[in-house]
Amino acid sequence: MVINTYIYIILFSLILLSLNTIQVFSANSNSSNPYILSCGSSKDSIDSDGRKWSSDSQYISGNSTTAKAQYQDPSLPSEVPYMSARIFSSSSSYKLSVSPKQRLWLRLHFYPSSYNSLDKSSSYFDVTANGFTLLKNFSASITAEALTQAYIVKEFSLIPIASGNLNITFTPSSSHNNSFAFVNGIEVIPMPELFQTANMVGFDDQIIDEQSSTLQTMFRLNVGGQYVGPANDSAGIKRTWYDDSPYLFGAAFGVTFQAEKNVSIQYPSNVSESVAPVDVYSTARSMGPDPKINSNYNLTWVFQVDSNFTYVVRFHFCELQLTKVNQRVFDIYVNNQTAQPAADVIGWTGKIGVPLYKDYAVFVRDETGDDELWVALHPTVSMKPEFYDALLNGLEIFKMNDTRGNLAGPNPVPSQMLQDAEEATAGANNPSPRAGGSKNKGLVIGGVTGGAAGVVVAAAVCIVVYHRKKKSQESGVGAWLPLYGTSTTMTSRKSGTNTGSTSHVSSLAAALCRHFSLSEIKHGTKNFDESQVIGVGGFGKVYKGLIDGGSMKVAIKRSNPSSEQGVNEFQTEIEMLSKLRHRHLVSLIGFCEEEGEMILVYDYMANGTLREHLYKSNKPPLSWKQRLEICIGAARGLHYLHTGARYTIIHRDVKTTNILLDENWVAKVSDFGLSKTGPNLQQTHVSTMVKGSFGYLDPEYFRRQQLTEKSDVYSFGVVLFEVLCARPALNATLPKEQVSLGDWALHCQKRGALHEIIDPHLKGAQINPECLKKFAETAEKCLSDHGLDRPSMGDVLWNLEFALQLLDHPGEGSVVAEVRASDACAMHIATLGIEEESSTASVPVDGLTDSSVVFSQFVNQQGR
Template identity: 90%
Template sequence: MISNTRVLFSLILLSLSTIQVLSADSNSSNPYILSCGSSKGGTDSDGRKWSSDSQFISGNSTTAKAQYQDPSLPSEIPYMSARIFSSSCSFKFSVSPKQRHWLRLHFYPSSYNNLDKSNSYFDVTANGFTLLKNFSASITAQALTQAYIVKEFSLIPIESGNLNITFTPSSSHNNSYAFVNGIEVIPMPELFQTANLVGFNDKTIDVQSSTLQTMFRLNVGGQYVGPANDSAGLSRTWYDDSPYLFGAAFGVTSQAEKNVTIQYSKNVSDSFAPVDVYKTARSMGPDSKVNSNYNLTWVFQVDANFTYVVRFHFCELYLTKVNQRVFDIYVNNQTAQQDADVIIWAGKIGVPVYKDYAAYVKDQTGDDELWVALHPTVSMKPQYYDAILNGLEIFKINDTRGNLGGLNPVPSQMLQDAEAAAAGANDPTPRAAGSKNKGLVIGGVTGGAAGVVVAAAVCFFVYHRKKKSHESGAGAWLPLYGTSTTITSRKSGTNSGSTSHVSSLAAGLCRHFSLSEIKHGTKNFDESEVIGVGGFGKVYKGLIDGSTKVAIKRSNPSSEQGVNEFQTEIEMLSKLRHRHLVSLIGYCEEDGEMILVYDYMANGTLREHLYEHDKPPLSWKQRLEICIGAARGLHYLHTGARYTIIHRDVKTTNILLDENWVAKVSDFGLSKTGPNLQQTHVSTMVKGSFGYLDPEYFRRQQLTEKSDVYSFGVVLFEVLCARPALNATLPKEQVSLADWALHCRKRGTLHEIIDPRLKETLMNPECLKKFTETAEKCLSDHGLERPSMGDVLWNLEFALQLLGHPGEESVVTEVKANDAYAVQNAAVAIEEESSTAGVPVDGLTNSTVVFSQFMNQQGR
């Protein structure tokens, strides 16, 4: 009897809970978060709960599981299950008739029920609005080199209170089908009103009565903000803006001081953007002369023949008075706003404001871009010639037919070649678009004569840009990007006429040496000329053209290994030119040999000046300057090109020193192109050097630029302590330098393991504190807790200034202590000069400079 009572009681509870769930789903004030094709839903990696979609579907459909889980998927939920439609089918939701809603559609193009993902073309409509037209998730994912796609829309209030989302397979493709993995319907406040149409004095766009598609949402000057950290429960994603920056001078980033609190107003609530967006910013830098001659510019690929709303988020973090920072805003080379002064708009520091402007993008050249630029208003004679931006959103507005659907993107020819090569390699492991080793090549082509020479070799691949924005006077650099083509696998014993491992693009940008030239320059690979040995092979000191000293790295000719490293090194370094990156002169690929030729670094590696050699010890100031130089090189890799480049093998043997002790980062054989804006990481096999490996990367096989930051943190402690990253002869707890240094710092005994030779030199305690704090933050176990390489650079430069100069007070005291803006700008002005520009750059020892400046504004 008791047992039956318990059963009955359990059934009652189950019924009540079911009723509560159903009522919650039907309550229009609650969001719908559905894992499509799943029978019971689940929880994603952010802790968000997804429900089954079964009670909302109307029409014939089937469910399926993806046959392969791409490693770059953020979560199994909702992407590993899908709902498949072979004919038109709808989802029906009860929503508030007076409220806008975010609609997010999640797609993971994979193999479902043995269906060919390339056959999936379909339309998506919502209550009369066409959201997607002839959409191919497979083509889109391939073109964007990512595994999954999220499409976000802002739907106008629906008077009936019934939201119908219909998926219809395209009739123009045989065997076409539609699918969806996840659907979110999120109630949102009314965030849109009207926007001035740029180029017209009195014309506005009624955004409030339009359905919108989110094209870009950027945390300008800040880091990725995921759905779990968005405000007001809106679950938006905010991406880093740096990949969209255009031009050699990309400004400086800053963060609100601890005493600045973000204060929302009655006009701007946290529904517009979270605190994390408003407390970081990108500005132009401290040099008024430089700022007057360039625009801080972002460039975006969009669909032609649509109107776009560009929303600018502003929050002044340092200045407090009117006319201290005044600037003009340009959208698509037209003036959107003159004399913008955030303090006038906001009233005081720390108060967010936003401004909306609309622009129509017409299909004229086939190069469908939307440009956004900021420039100081010189005519107003502000105290600082500068501009600031905290966040940026771009929304597409439906056209007069209620359509938002654009064309599917076209994958680049090089990407298609790489896909074909990969398909012919008989690789048994299934791969999705987001996880392939595409080998993206990033670089910059400067203007003037250098650009003409390079263009002659690569004109087919150059990404043609529009004219520079209004009043831009700085020499711009053109991003050159795509995927390299692996022609064939290596075959030993091939002659000089055999198929090359180097793409025609890279081959056109660096010199090809004959094997006889290499042998002559190295005295036929004489052992007396060997200056180093690495995983790739031996490194020889040599001469080319009779007198030019070079370093020649030769692969072991009897080995089949090293092809990827050889190819990657050429593909990367042939496009990158920077004072703190080692320069690749050329290569030789003949008679089974793979040889690389570099500039000769007279002072060898950083490691040999720290320990295990008899060379004179480096002073503390020398060590600081070398670390700053290496940080600059890595910072350029992470942010200075169109896409992030992750080095993946940062260590003291890969930091070389020239005759003037200038540090140069070397060895790009393991480098990878970083994640794009739709991804947080790159999933890849773990490679690197033990002792320097990011533990998070090692555990999860998810690579980010923060993996380089961790490795650089080990380098910093190696520089301070003058001992290897791993030393198996020491007691167990001391084997790993990273672990031991953190342990000693926590106990307050770090001074005991500092290089004894440094104790004989003057070390400013504040300088040492800033240095060790920076190294410790780099070694945080979780990547999100580590600083960016730009922040690391900022701290190291600050540490150098704290060191001061013998017989003088620290130059930091030259800055007024109460001028936070001046201190911030002086501290974060980062020199990013080009090694090809031919313009001398002052060294760090110049005491007349508070911090390093943008000494060279030519293209890199």
């Protein structure tokens, strides 16, 4: 008995020892664990999505240095991993232990910025991984500029590595002087085998073996659906799925829809959820209900790619509406060749709600010099289906390595159309352009996502449609990148560095503004300490500061030295605000222009921007009366700009981030960097390059490039709906018809359903029907397509005051309306403006330079 007990003890001890050995082996083997590396970081860190990024220091060999980016682009989704970088002056490698039998996702993150005074335009380098050339003579700076993205993510699917060691090598290009390599983040994620074989389009008997190839992700689209971020991807693979609409060719968008509640997505045994998430298969794009129209056009997408490579085009299908064979049958074309005749999703799957995917391979030759890949769907009329229609749920395009193990294409070249678009849609709030392009080679997965589209953002619908039509009219072809941001700019900083010998400020403006020394500014901001940052814009960071021995709190806006905008905005802001003083305009206290710095000093606005009190904030919601009073204050400020000086001043960038709130919740219009003196009495408009922010931009101004004060009225109309609905002016994550708040609110208003999109915090007793009706009617008139149909800012102000009176005294609307007359209104508004005036500058705004005439607050008391 004792012997048996000893035997059991020995056996139990051996089992524990074996388990411990296995655990130790597993802990020391990274074969099944992902690597999420923040390059150049000395410690582990967490990104904005809660993902942990580890330091890369233990995996790097060779000569390298670490650096911090000098500027954080507002469109970066997170500081991690983009604000730190690993810099290579010679060939260096990362060595990672991986499973020898598992395919890997490799993602390389690049943020081209200024690091250790290195010129980002000098960075050209190669990247190889275990014998495969991933990038050759790659310039992240050129790529980001051409693709109008702040950062770049290159994604590759690597074949299993027999040695179990993954070597990623960065080599500065020898063909460029002072070249260096850099990387901000590296992800190596074990993945299931998602690749098998693909039929070669145009060759019935040729099969392409995907499993033996390393591939680069070129496009990954949730067709007919919204942006799907890494956090919502399947199987922990952390992929990003973008909206497909920017790539659609022509005006035929088809229709989008999603699965009804009674349709559940059921993956078959031969399709795992790791292929694509439920969000992709539960939405779709079809051609629409009209068989005559559908039989005469193709539903087409166009993509820019690198020539002389083979591409795998993966189509994701899931029937969400029909249940029988031969109800929806269509042909699939890739580069004008039939890839699949008579595709019938129900015929393939047997029932509704079952996902599947089909892979087709095509070789893109460099024959025309226009490297494009076309995908098209068309009803199979010969099969006489019940519905002449086609369907697609998702689309992926992968580049395959060539016979030399190469995947690298050339750096992209900005198209002329992109340059024209940038010039036509320049704005003030982002340091880099955010518009779509049509001839960008070497496209990448990644970009400015910001929790949405990017991506996608893509997102300023009127801009996209305008340029798509323009391109198709000119050449008959076109491909589109998502619009990842909502504001653009092409204002360039003058070459050279200002040392203080040459000023960008006129002597008159300088005389009216206080000049601060750089040492005063540094002292007031604790040497530009990051803890003092209260905002970031296209001009640069905004710091909270103290001046005059700490007795006065101010906001200090510092131009980003590496930004390509600044001089014009700096000069215009001072020229304008030095001559304007009004209770509802932000006051400029002074400026600093030393040692290449351009700094503006304003009154401190304790309650920040209007937008941060509406959404995407933990701050308590504003009451309806507060919102109405804030709108009235902003309207007073804009009305003063339009009528209170010798010439009209047009703001050109009215939006909720440019309406600031002081400690007493008084609204003040800010950011006059794009402002322009309006037409005189002999003119109806000012012809000028289009500038502004997507979502707020006057469509008539964009079409005709003719600026009037009614452009501000349109933008203010969007602000009114933004205040009412508490959602962004553009939201690319919503269905296409809801992306633009202005368009969607007008649609809801016209069908009597505006109450459905009002901020839930306001529903109930906060707004009485009369007040809501007057407010909504005012916003609707502001958004009239033609400027002549829009009210003046004075009329807008009167109507908002009227709405406030209806809120305080419901039922008195008819009495007030009868009293109002146009002349009385003009005088009433003028009086309101005078009463709100805090002080009046003693210089005119006549070209902003003439000091010989003193302007009164209202030149014409009868209004305009």
